[in-house]
Amino acid sequence: MMKKQNGITLIALVITIIVLLILAGVSIAMLTGENGILKKASTATEKTQAAEAEEAIKLAVNVVLADKLDPSVTDTSKKTISAENIIAANNDSNVTITAGTGTDTAKVFLDAKVGDKTYNFKVDKTSGKVELASAE
Numbered sequence: 417m418m419k420k421q422n423g424i425t426l427i428a429l430v431i432t433i434i435v436l437l438i439l440a441g442v443s444i445a446m447l448t449g450e451n452g453i454l455k456k457a458s459t460a461t462e463k464t465q466a467a468e469a470e471e472a473i474k475l476a477v478n479v480v481l482a483d484k485l486d487p488s489v490t491d492t493s494k495k496t497i498s499a500e501n502i503i504a505a506n507n508d509s510n511v512t513i514t515a516g517t518g519t520d521t522a523k524v525f526l527d528a529k530v531g532d533k534t535y536n537f538k539v540d541k542t543s544g545k546v547e548l549a550s551a552e
């Protein structure tokens with residue numbers, strides 16, 4: 417009489433290995449693909465740095481505007497912003513702000529460096545509106 421043998425068959429083992437390979441392939445694609453987690457993380461880092469630079473510029477502009485504006489002054493020519501004042505108002509930030517170059521006399525051009533990227537901003541001299549011009 418033959419004893420019944422218990423154990424895993426070769427077919428079950430091959431199917432298990434194939435399922436594990438498929439799961440590994442899907443996981444690797446989720447990590448490194450065009451829309452993968454690693455790509456999304458680097459994109460989020462870049463957006464965070466740009467937002468940090470923009471926030472530092474806006475904060476410095478608002479500090480300058482608060483110092484310059486007097487509620488009794490109605491003349492808009494008194495509400496101007498200079499690059500020197502913005503740079504001086506940003507001493508405590510992790511973002512390094514420097515004066516940029518530009519030919520538009522109505523705007524102040526500033527560069528904000530965060531990490532290894534530089535963001536170029538245009539700041540309207542009368543309204544204080546900050547606009548991202550480019551990132552390098």
